[in-house]
Structures are given as C-alpha cells and as structure tokens.
Amino acid sequence: xxxxxxxxxxxxxxxxxxxxxxxxxxxxxxxxxxxxxxxxxxxxxxxxxxxxxxxxxxxxxxxxxxxxxxxxxxxxxxxxxxxxxxxxxxxxxxxxxxxxxxxxxxxxxxxxxxxxxxxxxxxxxxxxxxxxxxxxxxxxxxxxxxxxxxxxxxxxxxxxxxxxxxxxxxxxxxxxxxxxxxxxxxxxxxxxxxxxxxxxxxxxxxxxxxxxxxxxxxxxxxxxxxxxxxxxxxxxxxxxxxxxxxxxxxxxxxxxxxxxxxxxxxxxxxxxxxxxxxxxxxxxxxxxxxxxxxxxxxxxxxxxxxxxxxxxxxxxxxxxxxxxxxxxxxxxxxxxxxxxxxxxxxxxxxxxxxxxxxxxxxxxxxxxxxxxxxxxxxxxxxxxxxxxxxxxxxxxxxxxxxxxxxxxxxxxxxxxxxxxxxxxxxxxxxxxxxxxxxxxxxxxxxxxxxxxxxxxxxxxxxxxxxxxxxxxxxxxxxxxxxxxxxxxxxxxxxxxxxxxxxxxxxxxxxxxxxxxxxxxxxxxxxxxxxxxxxxxxxxxxxxxxxxxxxxxxxxxxxxxxxxxxxxxxxxxxxxxxxxxxxxxxxxxxxxxxxxxxxxx
Numbered sequence: 001x002x003x004x005x006x007x008x009x010x011x012x013x014x015x016x017x018x019x020x021x022x023x024x025x026x027x028x029x030x031x032x033x034x035x036x037x038x039x040x041x042x043x044x045x046x047x048x049x050x051x052x053x054x055x056x057x058x059x060x061x062x063x064x065x066x067x068x069x070x071x072x073x074x075x076x077x078x079x080x081x082x083x084x085x086x087x088x089x090x091x092x093x094x095x096x097x098x099x100x101x102x103x104x105x106x107x108x109x110x111x112x113x114x115x116x117x118x119x120x121x122x123x124x125x126x127x128x129x130x131x132x133x134x135x136x137x138x139x140x141x142x143x144x145x146x147x148x149x150x151x152x153x154x155x156x157x158x159x160x161x162x163x164x165x166x167x168x169x170x171x172x173x174x175x176x177x178x179x180x181x182x183x184x185x186x187x188x189x190x191x192x193x194x195x196x197x198x199x200x201x202x203x204x205x206x207x208x209x210x211x212x213x214x215x216x217x218x219x220x221x222x223x224x225x226x227x228x229x230x231x232x233x234x235x236x237x238x239x240x241x242x243x244x245x246x247x248x249x250x251x252x253x254x255x256x257x258x259x260x261x262x263x264x265x266x267x268x269x270x271x272x273x274x275x276x277x278x279x280x281x282x283x284x285x286x287x288x289x290x291x292x293x294x295x296x297x298x299x300x301x302x303x304x305x306x307x308x309x310x311x312x313x314x315x316x317x318x319x320x321x322x323x324x325x326x327x328x329x330x331x332x333x334x335x336x337x338x339x340x341x342x343x344x345x346x347x348x349x350x351x352x353x354x355x356x357x358x359x360x361x362x363x364x365x366x367x368x369x370x371x372x373x374x375x376x377x378x379x380x381x382x383x384x385x386x387x388x389x390x391x392x393x394x395x396x397x398x399x400x401x402x403x404x405x406x407x408x409x410x411x412x413x414x415x416x417x418x419x420x421x422x423x424x425x426x427x428x429x430x431x432x433x434x435x436x437x438x439x440x441x442x443x444x445x446x447x448x449x450x451x452x453x454x455x456x457x458x459x460x461x462x463x464x465x466x467x468x469x470x471x472x473x474x475x476x477x478x479x480x481x482x483x484x485x486x487x488x489x490x491x492x493x494x495x496x497x498x499x500x501x502x503x504x505x506x507x508x509x510x511x512x513x514x515x516x517x518x519x520x521x522x523x524x525x526x527x528x529x530x531x532x533x534x535x536x537x538x539x540x541x542x543x544x545x546x547x548x549x550x551x552x553x554x555x556x557x558x559x560x561x562x563x564x565x566x567x568x569x570x571x572x573x574x575x576x577x578x579x580x581x582x583x584x585x586x587x588x589x590x591x592x593x594x595x596x597x598x599x600x
Contacts, residue, residue: 029121035180036064036072037188037378038427039121042114043076043174044192045375048199049108050080050172052225052313057217058202062192064209070179071126077173082136085143092119092132092174093147093156103228104261104419105311108375115174120149122178129159131175135166142166182209187378189213194369194376197323198315198415218322229311229419230261233271233298235345241295245283252286252294253279262304271297306347308340312417315374320353320413328411331357334451335413336444343436348418350437352444354452355411365403366390366410370431372421377429384430386414389441398449399456414441477598505565505588507532510598511579516540518573518583522565530588532573534559536581543575556581 029035040062051058056079063075083091095116119130135142146159182188185208192204196215201223204215231240248255256268263271272279275297277290286294315323317335324333335353342348360367370377370386381387387405395406406412422432431437484491505528508519516538522528534540535558540547547559563571585593 029117032070032179032181033184034379035121035125035178036074036182037184037191039074039118039176039178040064040076040188041191041375041378042118043074043176044195044204045108046115047076047078047080047172048195048202048374051078051202052223054081054170055222055225056080057220057222058199058204060202060204061207062204063207064182065207066182066209067177070181071177072180072182073175073177075173075175077168077171079168079171082170082172083132083134084136085134085145088132088134088143088145089147089156089158092116092130093149095120095149095154104231104306105226105228106313106373106417106419107226108373116149118176118178119147120151122176123148125179126177128177130177131173133164133166133173135168135170135172138169142168185209191376191378193327194371195374197327197369197413198320198371198374198376200315200319200323200326216326218326219319223313226311226313229306229347230259232261232306232342232345232347233263233301233303234342236260236295236298238292238295241298242291245286245291247284249282249284251280252277252283255283260298261306267301267303271301274300305340305342306345306419308347308349311347311419312340312349313374314349314351314417315415317351320351320415324353324355324411324413328355328360329358330355330360330411332452332455334448336447338440338444341436341440343422343434346418346420348416348421348437348440350440350444351413351415351417352441352448353411353413354445354448355413356452356455357409360409360411362409364407366400366406366408366412368405369411369413371413371415372423372428372431373417374415375428377431379427380424380430383424385433385438386416386431386441388433389438390414390445392438393442393445393449395449398453400449400452412445414444416441504592504594505530505585506594506596507583507585508596508598509534509579509583511577514576514578516575516577516579518561519570520563520565520572520585521570522567524592525567527564527566528588529562529564531586532561532563533584533586534561534581535583536577536579538575538577538579538581540575540577543573545573547573 029038044060044062047060048058059079061075061077065073067073092115122128122130129146129148131144131146133142133144141163142165143161144164145161148157148159150157189206192206192215196202196204200219201217201221203217206213244259245255248259250258252272253265253268256263256271257265269279271294275290275293277286277294314337317337320335321333324330333353333355336351338350340347340349368381368387368390370381370384377384390412391405395402400410401407416431416437422434422437424430424432481491503523505524506521510517518532518534520532535556537555537557539557540550540559543559545561548562549560551558561573565571583595583597585595
C-alpha cells in the first residue's frame with residue numbers, strides 16, 4: 001500500500017461543531033476569564049434583538065451564581081416573543097443556524113454561532129446540559145428543554161423536554177453552567193453599562209455575588225425594527241449572482257427588478273443593453289460568459305445606494321446624549337449621526353459622541369467606547385478601525401492633548417450600524433479597516449471636535465473672567481479704604497464701579513475680630529432668588545438675619561439662607577464666630593456668580 005493510500009485513509013470531513021470545539025478562541029472563548037462575558041454578551045444580544053422584533057421594551061434579567069470553586073451558572077431571561085418549541089433545540093443546539101443570516105438588515109447577531117457556541121463551551125467544560133424555558137403567549141404553556149450538541153453531526157441532542165407553568169406570559173430563559181473565572185467582573189459590568197448607553201430603551205438587571213445592579217431605561221419609545229432589503233448590485237459577486245440565477249427562470253428584466261435593490265425597469269434595460277443581452281431572455285439559461293457580462297454591467301451601471309433608512313436603526317443624537325448622561329457625569333456632551341453611506345454595496349452609518357470633564361480620569365488616554373449594531377466591542381481595541389481612526393485625528397487642533405490616542409478627561413463614543421459589519425474575526429471584537437467607514441468616523445469626530453474646541457474656548461474665557469472678577473472684588477474695597485484714609489475722607493460707595501465691571505452676583509465673606517459678615521450684591525439686571533450655604537465651625541446662633549435652617553455634622557455647621565435680591569441691591573448677614581470654611585450660592589448659573597473669601 002502506497003503512502004498516498006495511507007494518507008487517504010486519514011482524511012475525513014469534520015462538522016462545524018467539531019471545528020469550533022477545537023478553535024473556540026475564534027468565538028471569544030479563548031480563556032475562562034472571557035467565558036462569562038462572551039456568554040452574557042451573546043444571550044443579551046439575542047434578547048434585545050427578539051424584543052425589538054416583537055415591538056416590546058426589553059426587560060432583561062442576568063443572574064451569575066458560583067456553583068463550585070471554578071464553575072458558574074449564568075441565567076439570562078427576557079420578555080421577548082419566545083421561541084416556538086420545535087425550533088428551540090436548533091436555535092441553541094446547532095451552530096450556523098438562525099433567521100438573520102439571509103436577511104440584509106441591521107441585527108446584533110448574523111452568523112447563528114453565538115449562543116450555540118456558549119452551549120458548546122458549557123458542554124466541553126462541565127458536561128452539564130443547557131436549560132431553556134420559553135413561552136410564546138398567555139394562551140400556551142411554557143416549554144422546558146435540556147439540550148446538548150452532538151459534536152460529530154452538529155445537531156442538537158434533547159436530554160429532556162416537558163411543559164411547565166411559568167409566571168412570564170412570554171419570553172425566554174437560558175441557564176448555562178460552565179467552568180470560568182470572575183476575574184473580569186469589572187469588564188462584565190462595563191459591558192452592561194455600555195450596552196445600556198446605546199440601548200436606552202432597555203432595562204437590564206444584574207445579580208452577581210449577592211449584589212444587584214440596575215441599568216434602567218431612559219426612553220419608553222419602542223425601537224422600530226429595521227426591515228430587510230434586497231441585495232444591492234454593487235455588492236454582488238459572480239458566485240452569488242450564479243446562485244441567484246439558478247433559482248430563477250423569469251425573464252432577465254424581471255429577474256433584475258425583483259432580485260436587486262434600487263433596480264427599476266429603466267435601470268434593468270440599461271444593464272441588459274450594456275451586457276448585450278435580451279431583456280426577455282430566460283435568466284436561468286444564461287451561459288457562464290453571459291453571466292460574467294451581466295455582473296460587469298451591473299457593476300458599471302450607476303445605481304442609487306440602498307435605502308439606509310429602511311434597513312438600519314440608528315440610535316439618534318438625543319438618545320445617545322441621554323444614555324451617556326445616565327451612566328457618566330460630564331461637563332460637556334455632544335453627539336452626531338452621520339448620513340447613511342455604502343461600502344461594497346452594504347449600507348452603513350456612523351454615530352459618534354464626545355464627552356469632556358466631569359468625573360472622567362484627568363490623566364491617561366481618553367475613554368473610548370466602541371459599538372457595532374448597538375453592541376459594545378470590549379476586546380482587541382488596538383486592532384479596530386474605530387481606534388485607528390481616533391488615533392489618526394489631530395486632537396491638538398481641538399485643544400486636547402495627544403499621545404497617539406487623545407489624552408485627558410475625554411470620552412469618545414463611536415457606533416457603526418450596518419447590514420453587515422466587517423468584523424476582523426468570528427468573535428466580533430474589532431471592525432476591519434474599511435476606507436469608507438474610517439472616513440465617516442473621522443468626519444463625525446471632526447464635527448464634534450469643533451464643538452468641543454468652542455466649549456473649551458468659552459470655558460477658558462469664562463474662567464479668566466471669573467479670576468479677574470474675583471481679583472477686582474477682593475482688591476477694590478481695600479483700595480477704596482486706603483485711598484480714603486490717605487485723603488482723610490469717608491470711604492466711597494464702590495458698588496456702582498463694581499456693577500459696571502461685574503454684571504454678576506457677588507458673594508463676599510469676611511471675618512474680622514471675631515465677627516463674620518456675609519454680603520451678596522446683585523449687579524445683574526434681574527431679580528434673583530438664591531440659596532446661600534455657609535459651611536464652617538461656627539454655629540451662628542446670633543446671626544442677623546437668622547438662617548432659614550442649620551444642620552450639624554460632627555463639628556461642622558451648615559447654615560442656609562434663602563434670599564431674594566433686586567437689581568443694584570445688596571443683602572448682608574452677620575454673626576459671631578471664627579470664620580473659615582466655605583460659602584456657596586445655589587439656584588443661579590455658576591457663570592453669573594463670583595464668590596470672594598476675604599477672611600483675614
């Protein structure tokens with residue numbers, strides 16, 4: 001027997017399940033640390049998609065419970081439409097099975113791999129079957145199944161199947177148990193936090209280590225589910241065209257208008273003319289040479305881009321802003337939604353937002369949030385087109401420090417929505433470098449950068465004005481007293497001078513010889529209503545006028561006066577004490593207030 005015969009005996013095909021069993025890193029299960037995040041991500045993505053297709057506001061529960069030292073049980077439950085019982089084994093127990101792969105529309109899941117890969121990973125690490133409960137309506141009972149995956153055939157194996165009572169009228173619950181680690185607990189919470197930002201219509205509740213965290217919705221508006229569209233001619237290749245032709249025996253013109261997006265009767269006639277083909281010819285009878293001429297004519301004909309508004313579901317500038325405000329405390333937020341565009345016949349659009357200041361870290365690289373079809377991208381940041389586009393912008397032009405990536409208290413959010421997001425791998429962690437997508441990202445961020453530059457310029461200008469105003473308020477009274485002393489005259493009333501300079505509400509605190517005075521002067525043109533907070537070690541029991549209320553915490557007293565002051569008028573309070581502490585005015589735009597501490 002020859003060597004070739006021996007080698008031939010060893011050759012055999014393998015199933016998709018067996019391939020991913022040996023290459024689970026391709027699906028994001030490359031380590032126990034990532035196992036929990038990937039599983040939660042896939043289950044939450046499916047839940048959000050299902051709720052949107054059903055037109056209901058998502059209520060998603062996630063429970064993570066330790067079973068042994070190195071194994072965890074993950075439960076994800078949603079209020080979606082449920083799954084028909086006969087389809088449950090295939091949805092969760094067969095890789096490359098789903099309803100979205102053949103639809104050209106925006107969707108979180110496309111490949112039919114994610115959740116079944118989690119079932120496979122659980123089977124490999126613990127051997128425990130995955131439990132699924134689903135109910136499709138109030139008039140039906142819930143179905144409870146336990147399933148495994150037959151690795152050799154990539155088919156589901158049902159361990160148990162029974163009906164049961166369930167308190168939900170519709171929805172799905174999946175329970176998966178596998179070996180993993182919670183070393184990435186912080187990143188898991190970040191994933192849910194970021195998901196809440198770009199899914200402002202969803203309510204997500206997490207129970208982890210006996211702690212509960214709620215990521216509440218900020219919008220009660222149900223998202224309009226994007227609708228499928230037909231393939232665009234400019235994104236069609238010869239192999240796909242041949243497959244489409246083999247299943248269609250209608251006249252060529254009818255085939256073109258019925259099979260492609262944006263191809264009308266006149267366009268179809270133009271394509272046939274360029275390809276030197278008869279419009280009435282049976283489309284299934286085209287020879288290989290005629291098929292080649294047809295695809296070349298389709299590519300060469302000017303055809304409008306696909307209808308982006310139909311097949312995509314952008315978040316919107318207002319909801320992006322509200323989502324960020326819910327999870328981050330920032331001084332500045334702006335968002336942009338770019339017009340739809342196309343790459344290789346695939347429609348897409350880019351949304352971006354920039355936040356600045358607040359409680360963002362003042363040092364280090366900016367906080368970058370990457371999203372694809374409303375899903376956070378948590379890994380492979382450096383390999384992503386979003387990161388590369390951010391790094392390629394000259395942020396110093398907009399007043400932001402930069403060392404490769406922008407630095408300082410800056411948040412950059414980029415969301416790419418597409419009918420087919422070009423991921424770099426099956427784990428869907430990074431977006432490939434597509435020039436059309438990178439261009440749109442850069443344009444969106446440049447628009448936002450100009451807004452940020454204007455904000456920073458105004459902030460610096462206001463800060464300079466406040467510093468000057470504070471200096472004026474601190475120096476003028478003493479200057480007036482010294483001049484009056486030199487000329488042996490009564491100190492003049494300097495309020496008209498201050499008023500012309502300031503045009504603000506000025507609050508002063510001064511302590512002299514055991515007496516504290518608080519003075520507020522209204523140099524604006526309107527009557528103001530404010531609350532004056534005085535925090536110090538003085539109780540101020542003899543204050544005139546008396547504070548509206550006083551609170552005590554340990555050795556510090558907070559005195560509060562509610563004050564109304566007409567234009568050009570002043571308000572004064574005095575009490576005995578040692579001064580110190582701080583004063584604060586509330587109820588007025590901080591930009592119109594100057595606080596001066598003149599304690600000696």
